[in-house]
Every structure is written in C-alpha cells, then in structure tokens.
Amino acid sequence: MIANFVGLDTQIPWCIINTNMTTPHPSTQNIKVAVDAAIFTIKNGDLCLLLIQMKKSPFEGMWAIPGGLIEDHETSLQSASRILKTQTGLHDVFLEQLKTFDDPGRDPAGRVVSVACWALVPDHQIPLKTTDKYLDVRWWRVGKLPELAYDHQGIAKEAVERLKSKIQYTNIVWSLLPEEFTLTQLQSVYEIIVGSSLDKRNFRKRIRDLKLIRPVGKKLAGAAHRPAELYRFRQRKLEYVEIV
Amino acid sequence: MIANFVGLDTQIPWCIINTNMTTPHPSTQNIKVAVDAAIFTIKNGDLCLLLIQMKKSPFEGMWAIPGGLIEDHETSLQSASRILKTQTGLHDVFLEQLKTFDDPGRDPAGRVVSVACWALVPDHQIPLKTTDKYLDVRWWRVGKLPELAYDHQGIAKEAVERLKSKIQYTNIVWSLLPEEFTLTQLQSVYEIIVGSSLDKRNFRKRIRDLKLIRPVGKKLAGAAHRPAELYRFRQRKLEYVEIV
DNA sequence: TCAAAAGTGTTCCTGTTACACCCATGA
DNA sequence: TCATGGGTGTAACAGGAACACTTTTGA
Numbered sequence: 011m012i013a014n015f016v017g018l019d020t021q022i023p024w025c026i027i028n029t030n031m032t033t034p035h036p037s038t039q040n041i042k043v044a045v046d047a048a049i050f051t052i053k054n055g056d057l058c059l060l061l062i063q064m065k066k067s068p069f070e071g072m073w074a075i076p077g078g079l080i081e082d083h084e085t086s087l088q089s090a091s092r093i094l095k096t097q098t099g100l101h102d103v104f105l106e107q108l109k110t111f112d113d114p115g116r117d118p119a120g121r122v123v124s125v126a127c128w129a130l131v132p133d134h135q136i137p138l139k140t141t142d143k144y145l146d147v148r149w150w151r152v153g154k155l156p157e158l159a160y161d162h163q164g165i166a167k168e169a170v171e172r173l174k175s176k177i178q179y180t181n182i183v184w185s186l187l188p189e190e191f192t193l194t195q196l197q198s199v200y201e202i203i204v205g206s207s208l209d210k211r212n213f214r215k216r217i218r219d220l221k222l223i224r225p226v227g228k229k230l231a232g233a234a235h236r237p238a239e240l241y242r243f244r245q246r247k248l249e250y251v252e253i254v
Numbered sequence: 255m256i257a258n259f260v261g262l263d264t265q266i267p268w269c270i271i272n273t274n275m276t277t278p279h280p281s282t283q284n285i286k287v288a289v290d291a292a293i294f295t296i297k298n299g300d301l302c303l304l305l306i307q308m309k310k311s312p313f314e315g316m317w318a319i320p321g322g323l324i325e326d327h328e329t330s331l332q333s334a335s336r337i338l339k340t341q342t343g344l345h346d347v348f349l350e351q352l353k354t355f356d357d358p359g360r361d362p363a364g365r366v367v368s369v370a371c372w373a374l375v376p377d378h379q380i381p382l383k384t385t386d387k388y389l390d391v392r393w394w395r396v397g398k399l400p401e402l403a404y405d406h407q408g409i410a411k412e413a414v415e416r417l418k419s420k421i422q423y424t425n426i427v428w429s430l431l432p433e434e435f436t437l438t439q440l441q442s443v444y445e446i447i448v449g450s451s452l453d454k455r456n457f458r459k460r461i462r463d464l465k466l467i468r469p470v471g472k473k474l475a476g477a478a479h480r481p482a483e484l485y486r487f488r489q490r491k492l493e494y495v496e497i498v
Numbered sequence: 499t500c501a502a503a504a505g506t507g508t509t510c511c512t513g514t515t516a517c518a519c520c521c522a523t524g525a
Numbered sequence: 526t527c528a529t530g531g532g533t534g535t536a537a538c539a540g541g542a543a544c545a546c547t548t549t550t551g552a
C-alpha cells in the first residue's frame with residue numbers, strides 16, 4: 011500500500027525554537043497553575059462575556075476574565091465550576107476546557123500557566139456577585155469588549171471561535187436557554203452566535219431531524235399572536251449531532 | 255428578537271461537584287507542570303505512536319508517552335518540541351496542544367498537571383534515540399498499544415480522535431508525508447487514518463478542488479508500472495480547508 | 499506481452515437552499 | 526378586525542457517491 015514512499019529529504023535540520031537542552035526535570039519548578047473561566051450568556055439579543063474589574067496592580071481598574079489559582083486537590087474544571095458558582099450562583103451548565111495559555115511572560119507577577127475553560131449560562135435574573143476581590147463584575151457584549159488584562163483578549167477570541175464552531179455539531183445551546191423554550195427563541199440563539207439570519211422553515215426542519223429537542227405539550231400564551239409551542243432538550247448535557 | 259424568554263426555573267440549585275469554598279489563592283501551591291508529547295507516524299501501512307519504556311518505579315518497565323516537566327522559561331509547545339527533537343531528531347513538523355490532563359490522582363508521585371501535545375512526523379529512517387532515562391523507545395501500532403502508565407491511555411485516545419477529526423478539515427497530513435509524494439501515497443495516509451478505503455476518482459477530485467497541493471513536474475519512476483506524478487503541499491504548515 | 503499501478507468523467511442520488519401563505523391570539 | 530409572530534411544504538440546485546476502462550512502464 012504505502013510501501014514505495016520517497017525517503018525523507020536529506021536537508022540539514024535546523025531548529026525553529028531556541029531549545030535549551032538542559033535536563034527537563036529540574037528538581038524545583040517555579041510555576042503556578044491557574045484557571046480562567048470565560049462565561050458566556052445571551053442578553054438582549056447579544057452574546058455577552060462575564061468580566062471582572064481588577065483591584066490589584068498592575069492591572070488595577072482593568073477588566074479580565076475571572077480566574078484564580080487552582081487548589082491542590084481540585085481539577086481545573088472543578089476550579090472553573092467553583093468560579094462560575096461564585097460569580098453567577100449557577101451550576102450544572104455547559105463547561106469544558108478550552109486551551110492552556112502558558113506564555114512565560116503572560117503574567118508580569120511570575121510564571122503562571124492558565125488552563126482556560128469556557129461555560130455557557132442561560133440569561134438569568136440573579137444579580138452577579140461582586141466579591142471584595144474585585145472592583146466590579148459585569149456582562150460585556152462580545153462585540154464591544156474593553157481592553158483586557160493579561161492575555162485575556164486571546165482567551166476570549168479562542169473561546170468565541172470555539173463556541174461558533176461547536177454550536178454547529180453539538181447540542182450546547184441547551185445551556186444558553188431556559189429549560190423550556192420556543193423554536194423562535196432557539197433560532198434566535200443560533201442567529202446571534204453565527205451572526206447571520208437563518209431561514210425559519212429550513213431551521214425547523216433541520217432541528218426536527220436532529221432529534222435533540224422534544225415538545226413539552228404546553229404553549230407560551232400571553233402575547234397578542236398565536237401562542238408558541240414549548241420545547242425541551244432531550245438531554246441537558248453535551249451530545250454530538252448525529253451525522254447520518 | 256429574543257425578548258420574551260421564559261424566566262429560568264426556580265428549582266433549588268444543587269452542586270454537581272463537591273466544591274471546596276476556601277480561598278482560591280493559596281500562597282503556596284504544590285503543583286508541577288509537565289508536558290506529554292503524543293507523536294504519530296505511519297509505518298508499513300499502520301498509524302503508530304511513539305512510546306518510551308519507563309525506568310523508574312512505580313511504572314518500571316511500563317510504556318508511556320514521552321514527557322517531562324516544563325522549564326521555567328519555556329512554553330508547553332517549546333517543551334514538546336524539545337522532547338520531539340530529543341526522541342526523533344525531527345523538527346519543523348505539525349505540533350499542537352491537545353488538552354491538559356489534571357486529575358489530582360494521575361501521578362502517584364505527586365500533583366502533576368500535564369499539558370498534552372500531539373505531533374505528526376513523516377516515516378523516516380533515522381533511528382529513535384534511547385536516552386539513559388528510559389529502558390527503550392519504540393513505535394507502537396495504535397491499534398495494538400500496550401497498557402500505558404499514568405492516564406496515558408486517555409491521552410492516546412483523545413489524540414487519535416483529534417487526528418481523525420482534524421484530518422477532515424485541515425492539511426495536517428503534510429506532516430506525515432515526505433516533501434514529495436504521489437496521490438496514491440496521500441490517499442493511503444487518509445485511508446489508514448480514517449480506517450476505511452476511499453474511491454480513487456472521488457479522492458483525487460476532492461484533493462484537486464481543495465488546492466492544498468501542487469504537482470512538482472517530476473515522476474516517480476523505477477517500478478514496473480506507469481510512473482506516478484509527484485506532488486508537494488503548497489504550505490507545510492496548518493491550513494484550514496476552504497469550505498466554499 | 500504481461501503484470502501492476504496510474505490516471506481519468508459521467509450519472510445518480512441525496513441533502514441543502516430558496517421561497518409565500520394561512521393560523522391563532524390579544525388588543 | 527387588525528396587528529403580530531407562529532407555523533407549515535415543495536421545487537430547484539449542488540455537492541457527494543458510485544462506478545470501469547485505458548495508459549505507461551519494467552520485467
């Protein structure tokens with residue numbers, strides 16, 4: 011099959027990265043491990059990211075993605091879950107690892123490797139909790155983020171990309187919606203995230219075929235028009251869309 | 255648009271994860287940061303993973319994905335690149351972050367968070383380098399891996415999944431092939447990774463449309479049949495397939 | 499002249515896109 | 526009765542899948 015491959019070029023190897031060939035097992039390693047949690051929601055028709063305003067120098071007054079050092083006994087996801095609960099009071103939402111940010115210069119205070127996680131929470135009325143560690147906590151429209159501390163601009167960018175991509179082949183939007191919702195609400199969430207409008211009939215056909223949601227049997231009355239059927243996700247946990 | 259969302263259910267929150275609400279900023283954190291590098295190649299028609307045989311207790315004699323603590327001044331990718339060069343002598347290949355493995359119990363010797371990376375290298379004749387740190391180094395067929403140390407079975411599994419998925423929408427196979435290759439070799443690599451055979455005419459049509467490769471203008475003679483045209487990738491770096 | 503792999507187009511089918519009208523309700 | 530958003534089907538199109546024979550070489 012793959013038998014007659016041409017041999018590898020005999021070019022002289024050169025090194026892209028200025029590697030230091032000392033032993034990779036220093037007895038004392040001076041690196042801290044943190045978590046940053048990019049928490050998204052949809053508010054008033056916009057995708058929003060939760061940011062905290064920093065109290066401590068050198069980023070005093072600047073906005074940042076909430077985070078902190080992980081504890082010796084917890085995983086990064088548990089740590090992110092803790093941050094999520096502290097800031098929003100929410101739990102049991104979509105939350106996963108994004109990427110680890112480990113540029114040696116990313117934190118001016120010292121070497122900190124950060125495992126970035128991201129989460130999706132439904133729009134909710136519970137007020138955000140300002141702790142004494144921060145000056146303020148707020149939802150910011152993803153399209154109009156302020157300048158961010160550390161390398162958090164990069165984290166935000168990658169998280170948004172992941173969201174846009176993952177919404178296409180999974181059921182993660184369950185975590186942005188209330189338990190019961192209408193098809194119009196569902197479509198609206200997709201439109202906000204992908205950033206363009208979708209055809210109503212095609213959208214409904216596709217959603218029906220995916221079998222991720224089921225009708226509840228109730229209608230949402232109270233508006234001056236035909237009441238909408240309510241739906242629920244079959245699973246409120248990550249499912250991949252079946253590619254038949 | 256998204257204005258008339260139903261309010262969030264008033265169910266009583268319960269906690270999935272047994273979070274410990276002590277301060278997330280312990281002054282002394284006792285966690286080490288490592289890198290593990292899952293290095294793949296294709297040998298004799300099989301997808302293979304590079305494993306080292308461990309010297310140290312408690313995994314003495316067991317096979318593992320090569321890795322080590324990262325140094326204070328380097329990123330995880332630089333660290334992985336160093337490992338890659340040490341083991342294979344290669345450089346300038348596809349290498350990216352996979353996921354961070356951080357279960358507190360994953361290393362019996364203490365808390366080690368590992369940033370797993372993965373790489374693809376072309377089949378090459380350069381012998382693998384056994385250092386005095388390991389008993390042995392070998393390529394193992396991915397379908398027949400031995401029992402692995404730590405949580406390396408999980409790393410291997412996720413890396414293979416990522417490879418199978420990423421081959422579909424990027425040009426990463428450039429890193430598994432010599433600089434010049436035939437369309438049959440290219441198809442063979444795809445077949446080995448996806449695990450099923452592909453139609454020759456459809457494959458060539460698709461590859462032609464993707465415009466990732468270009469003919470070199472040479473033919474590979476020497477076999478008792480019509481000589482095959484040689485091709486090169488336009489870019490020997492990550493490109494995403496254009497979805498027209 | 500034979501064996502072996504290289505190379506090349508067309509038809510069919512399936513899934514995606516485009517598109518317009520009636521329905522149920524509250525005011 | 527009117528304004529508002531909810532709800533529904535079909536026809537055209539495009540991209541993917543199935544499929545077989547001729548070419549070029551070395552032995």
